Amino acid sequence: MMFYGGMLAIVLLMFQDLNREMIGVLGLALILLLMLMKVPVAVAMFVGGALGIWLLGGERVVVSTLRTVPFHSVSGWSLSVVPMFIFMGLMLWRAGASERLYEASRHWLGWIPGGLAVGTNVAGAGLASVSGSTLGVTYALGRIGIPEMLRAGYDRRFAVASVLMAGTGGQLIPPSILLVIYAGIASVPVGSQLLAGFLPGVVLTVVYGAVLVTLAVTVRGMTGRAGSDADGSADPRSRKDGDSGWHDRWRTLRNIWPLPVLAGGTLAGLYAGVFTATEAGAFGAAGALLTTCWYRKGRAIPASIKLAVVDTVKASGAIFLLIIGAAVLSRFLTLSGLASWMVTAVSDLDLSRVQFLLVLLVIYLVLGMFVDPLTMMLITVPIVIPILGSLDIGLIWFGVFVVLLGELAVVTPPVGVLTFVVHKLAQEPEVNLGHRITLSDVFVAVLWFLPASLAVLVLLILVPEIAEYIPALAER
Numbered sequence: 001m002m003f004y005g006g007m008l009a010i011v012l013l014m015f016q017d018l019n020r021e022m023i024g025v026l027g028l029a030l031i032l033l034l035m036l037m038k039v040p041v042a043v044a045m046f047v048g049g050a051l052g053i054w055l056l057g058g059e060r061v062v063v064s065t066l067r068t069v070p071f072h073s074v075s076g077w078s079l080s081v082v083p084m085f086i087f088m089g090l091m092l093w094r095a096g097a098s099e100r101l102y103e104a105s106r107h108w109l110g111w112i113p114g115g116l117a118v119g120t121n122v123a124g125a126g127l128a129s130v131s132g133s134t135l136g137v138t139y140a141l142g143r144i145g146i147p148e149m150l151r152a153g154y155d156r157r158f159a160v161a162s163v164l165m166a167g168t169g170g171q172l173i174p175p176s177i178l179l180v181i182y183a184g185i186a187s188v189p190v191g192s193q194l195l196a197g198f199l200p201g202v203v204l205t206v207v208y209g210a211v212l213v214t215l216a217v218t219v220r221g222m223t224g225r226a227g228s229d230a231d232g233s234a235d236p237r238s239r240k241d242g243d244s245g246w247h248d249r250w251r252t253l254r255n256i257w258p259l260p261v262l263a264g265g266t267l268a269g270l271y272a273g274v275f276t277a278t279e280a281g282a283f284g285a286a287g288a289l290l291t292t293c294w295y296r297k298g299r300a301i302p303a304s305i306k307l308a309v310v311d312t313v314k315a316s317g318a319i320f321l322l323i324i325g326a327a328v329l330s331r332f333l334t335l336s337g338l339a340s341w342m343v344t345a346v347s348d349l350d351l352s353r354v355q356f357l358l359v360l361l362v363i364y365l366v367l368g369m370f371v372d373p374l375t376m377m378l379i380t381v382p383i384v385i386p387i388l389g390s391l392d393i394g395l396i397w398f399g400v401f402v403v404l405l406g407e408l409a410v411v412t413p414p415v416g417v418l419t420f421v422v423h424k425l426a427q428e429p430e431v432n433l434g435h436r437i438t439l440s441d442v443f444v445a446v447l448w449f450l451p452a453s454l455a456v457l458v459l460l461i462l463v464p465e466i467a468e469y470i471p472a473l474a475e476r
Contacts, residue, residue, distance in 0.1 A: 020056060020335070020336045020337045020338075021336060021337055021338050021341045023052060023055055023056060023336055024052065024332070024333060024336030024337065024338030024341075025338065026052075027048050027049065027051065027052035027055075027332055027336065028048070028338075030047075030048040030051065030052075031044045031045055031047075031048035031049075031329070034047065034048065035371075040321075041322060041325065041371065041375045041378075041379070042318075042321040042322045042324065042325040043325070044325070045322075045325030045326055045328065045329045045378075045379070046324065046325040046328050046329075048329065048332070049325070049328035049329040049330075049331065049332040050062055050065070050066060050328055050332075052332040052335075052336060053065050053328070053331060053332050053335060056332070056335045056336060057335060061335075065328065065331055066328075069324070069327050069328055069331055070324045070327070070328075072327075073323055073324050073326075073327035074320045074323055074324060076184060077276075077278055079180070079181070079184040079320075079323070080278050080281070081175075081180055081190060081277050081278050081280065081281035082177060082180055082181065082184075082281075082316060082319060082320075083312050083313075083316040084278075084281030084282055084284060084285040085175050085177050085180065085281050085284060085285075086177065086311075086312045086315050086316055087285045087288065087308055087309070087312040088175070088262070088281075088284040088285045088287070088288040089177075089288075090307075090308040090311050090312055090315075091285075091288035091289055091291070091292045091304070091305070091308045092259070092262075092288050092291060092292070093127075093136075093140070094292065094304045094307060094308055095288075095291060095292040095295040095296060095304065096295060097127070097256075097259060097291075097295075098123070098127055098137075098140045098141070098144065099144060100252070100255045100256050100259075100295075101123045101126055101127060101256055101259060102119065102120065102123045102141065102144050102145060103252050103255070104123075104249075104252035104253060104255065104256045105118075105119030105120065105122045105123040106119040106148070107248050107249045107252045108249055108252070108253070109122065112213060113213050113216035113217050113223065114154075114158070114162075114212045114213055114215065114216030114217075114222065114223050116145070116148060116149045116152055116154065116162075117149060117154065117158060117159065117161070117162035117212045117216070118162075118209045118212050118213060120141055120145040120149070120162040120163055120166050121162055121165070121166050121205065121208050121209050121212060122205065122209065123141060123145075123166065124137055124138075124141050124163070124165075124166020124167045124168075124169075124170060125166065125167070125169045125170035125173060125201065125205040126170060126173075126259060126260075126263070127140065127141070127167070127170060128166070128167035128168075128169070128170025128171050128173070129170040129171070129172075129173035129174065129175065129176060129201070129263060134167040134168065134171060134372075134373065134407060134410065134418065135372065135418065135421060137166065137167035137170065138163060138164065138166070138167055138418060138421065138422060138425075139421075139425060141163050141166050141167075142163045142422060142425045142426070142431060143425070143430075143431060145159070145162065145163050145166075146159050146160065146163055146425075146426065146431050146432070147430065147431055147432075147433050149162070150432070150433045150435055151433065152223070153223065154222065154223055155221055155222045155223075156432075156435045156436075156437050156441055157441045157442075157444050157445045157448075158212075158215060158216075158222045158223070158445070160422060160426060160437060160441060160442055160445045161212075161215075161445035161446070161448055161449065162212055163422065164411055164418065164419070164422050164442065164445055164446060165208050165411065165446075165449050166208075167407075168204060168208070168404075168407045168408065168411070168453075169201045169202070169203075169204035169205035169208065170201060170205070171201070171373070171403055171404075171407050172197035172198070172200050172201030172204065172400060172403060172404060173197060173198055173201035173202065173205075173263070174194040174195065174197060174198055174263065174266055174267045174270065175194060175263070175266050175280065175281070175284055176194060176197050176201075176403070178373060178374060178377065178403045178406075179193050179194055179196075179197050179399055179400070179403060180193070180194070180277070181319065181323065181374065181377070181378075182377060182381065182399040182402065182403065183277075183399065184323065185323070185326065185377075185378070185381050185382065185385075186381065186385060186395045186398075186399060188395045188396055188399065189277075190276075190277035190278075191270045191276065191277045191280075191474075192396055192471040192474070192475070193396055193399050193471075194267075194270055194277065194280075195267070195270060195470045195471045195474055196396045196397065196399065196400050196467045196468065196470065196471050197399075197400050197403070197467070198267060198470060199466050199467065199469065199470055200400050200404065200456070200460060200466055200467055203456060203459075203466065204404070204453075204456050207452050207455070207456055208449060208452065210452075211448065211449055211452050215448060258287065258290075258291040258294065259291075261287070262283075262284055262287045262288065262291070265283060265287070266280045266283060266284050269283065270474070272474075273474070289305070292304055292305070319374070322374065322375065322378050323378065325378070326378040326379070326381075326382055327382075329379075329382055330382035333382060333383060338383075340386065342383070342386065342387055343386050343387050343390055346387050346390060346391070347390055351391070352391075353391045353392065353393060353461075354461060356387070356391055356393075357393075357401070357461055360380075360384065360402075360405065361405060361457075363380065364376060364380075364405045364406060364408075364409040365409050365412055367379070367380070367409060368406075368409030368410045368412060368416050368417065371417075372406075372410060372417070373403065373406030373407055373409070373410060374406075376406045376409065377402055377403065377406055380402070381402065394464070394468065396467070396468065396471060397464045397467045397468055400460070400467040401457075401460060401461075401467075404456075404457065404460070405457070408453050408457070411446055412446065412450070413442075413443040413446055413447065414443065416446070419439070419442050419443065419446060420439075422442055423437070423438075423439045423442045426442070
C-alpha cells in the first residue's frame with residue numbers, strides 16, 4: 001500500500017533543489033495520495049509534513065520538530081476540555097438520553113404539522129451539541145425516528161430528510177466539540193468560540209423546522225394517514241401527531257430536565273464568566289455522570305461508566321492524533337513558505353471576501369466525498385488561516401463558518417458521505433418497516449433542504465454579527 005507513497009518520496013528526494021513553495025505543493029500531493037490509498041488521515045498528514053520538513057531543514061530540524069510539536073499541539077488547556085465533553089456525550093448516550101429526548105420532542109411538538117419530523121430535528125440539535133458526532137446522532141435518531149414516522153404514515157423521503165439534517169445545527173450549539181478543536185487550532189478563546197456558535201446553530205435548527213412544517217402543509221401526502229404501514233394497513237402502535245395529553249408532556253419533560261440544565265448551565269457559565277471553558281467541561285462531565293446515576297437508578301452504572309471511559313479514551317486519542325498530524329503539517333507549510341505564497345496569490349488575484357469563501361465552499365464539497373467534518377477542518381484550517389487576515393475575516397467567525405460548511409458538505413449529493421450512511425441504515429428491515437428507500441429518495445430529501453442551508457450560509461456571510469454578537473456582548 002505504501003509503494004506509491006514511497007515512489008513519490010523518492011521523487012521528492014531527487015528534486016531537493018526545487019524551490020521551497022514547490023516542495024510544499026509536492027508535500028500536499030503526497031498527503032492527498034496517501035489519503036486516497038486509505039492511509040489514516042492523521043498518519044498521512046504526519047508523514048507528509050515530516051518528510052517535507054526533512055527536505056526543507058534537514059535531519060536536525062525534523063528531529064527537533066517531532067520532539068516538541070506533538071506534545072505542545074495537544075497539551076494546551078484549550079484542548080483539555082475535549083475528553084470531558086466527549087465523556088459527557090457518551091454518558092448521556094448510554095443513559096438513554098437520545099430516546100428520552102426524542103420522546104419529549106414528539107409529545108411537545110406533535111401538534112405541529114409534521115410534528116414527528118420537527119421533533120426529530122429538535123432532538124437531533126440537542127444530541128449533536130453534546131455528542132460531537134453527526135454520524136452518531138444520525139444513526140441513533142435514524143433507528144428511533146424513521147420507523148416511528150413510517151408507522152405514522154409519513155412519506156419515506158420526509159422521514160429520511162428530518163433524520164439526515166437533524167444533527168447539522170447542533171454541531172454549532174455549545175458545548176460543541178468541533179468548535180473547541182477549531183479554537184485550539186486557531187489559538188482563539190474557547191469560551192468566545194463556543195458562544196459564537198449558539199445563535200447560528202439555533203437559526204439553522206429553526207430554519208430546518210420551518211422547512212419541515214412548510215413541506216407538511218404544502219405537499220400532499222408528506223405526513224400521510226396516521227397508522228399507514230407499507231401495505232396500507234393501520235399499525236396499532238402508531239399515534240397521531242397531535243394526540244399527546246398534558247400528562248404525557250409533563251412526564252417526558254421531567255425525564256429530560258437534566259439535559260437543558262447541562263447545556264444551559266454550560267452556556268450561561270461561559271457567558272457570565274463564572275467558569276472557564278475547561279471548568280465548563282468539568283461541569284458537563286460531572287453533570288452527565290450524575291444524570292446517568294439518576295436515569296439508571298443503580299442499574300449497571302459501573303458498567304456504563306467503564307464503557308464511557310474506554311470510548312472516551314479511544315475517541316480522544318483519535319482526535320489528538322489528528323491534531324498532531326495537522327500541527328506537523330502546519331509547521332511544514334510555514335517552513336515551505338507556501339502559506340505566505342498563498343496569501344500573496346490571493347492578494348494578486350484580488351479575490352473579495354465573498355469570492356474566497358465561495359472557493360472554499362467548492363473545496364469542502366469535494367472533500368465531503370471522502371472525509372468527515374473534523375478531518376476536513378484539520379486539513380484546511382492550517383492552510384487558510386494565514387489568508388484570513390488579508391481578507392478581514394475574523395477567526396472566531398470563520399470557526400462557525402467552517403464547521404457549518406463541513407456539516408453541509410457531508411450531506412450534499414451526489415457524494416456526501418452521510419447520505420450513503422443513511423441509505424445503508426434505511427435498508428435494515430427494522431428501520432424501513434417494509435418500505436423501499438432508495439438512494440435517490442435520500443438525495444431528494446437533501447435537496448429539499450439545500451436552498452435553506454445555502455440561505456443560512458449567505459446570511460452568515462452577509463451578517464457576520466450573527467456569530468460575533470454574543471461573544472462581543474460577553475466581553476463587555
